[in-house]
Amino acid sequence: MKKEMRLQTISKLISEHEIKTQEELGQLLHVSGLQVTQATISRDIRELKLIKVPSKDGSLKYSFQIDQDHLISEKLRHKMKDALVGMEVINYFVIIKTLPGHAHSFGALFDSMEIDGKAGTICGNDTCLIICRTPDEATSIKQKIDLYQK
Template identity: 40%
Template structure:
């Protein structure tokens, strides 16, 4: 499995459950049918800007909450995975490579933007819901300018 399919699953696993080590992450990925070495996972974690945070008496992996980091990761993901963007009234439909839409949605949700209400994502489609048609146009323009 290639990086574009593996990295979104890594983000999903880290956000859905406590992962304490790279070996544990390798095992969780194996359970999902994704085969990767510890060295590959180490590189993925660096590229995704994953850090370890303290959680009670132990450490676990977490995606960085930094706004600058979110913007950098969003720019990277849009460049790598985004295929098309289309608006329909207050909705923006983003088509991505298979397995990548939910990572894009998470990053878009982390943006502090008054025009966006939220996202709904599937395997290769991310639906951005905006307050109205005008807000969708503004949001899309900002995305196009920045990313």
């Protein structure tokens, strides 16, 4: 079976089942008529950018990165509603003022997001600083973040 078909089969299995281990995935592939090694499964997981997320029973299961991006977006939306005080752009920086004790959670969310133009974050108790590559990218990033407030 060609690689593309195998990847499609894995994607379908991940969508239909709560697969928690590579061994479980290998067994389901075997039931589907595919004989693959653990090394192949591992490479396929990397290529599909599968990640582990909490399942309904609290253990971890394989999921697609898209699902994780959606979860991060929802967390950021709620965090902004609950703890954002203000935001402004100064040259290469987006300065985010938060309620005391919340800046690090904002920084962790921004660090986990792929945002074009973001070089990194630095956080204190009530301030999160997003360091941008250019002043224009700082403005663009602030505009993207503003969309989470709506």
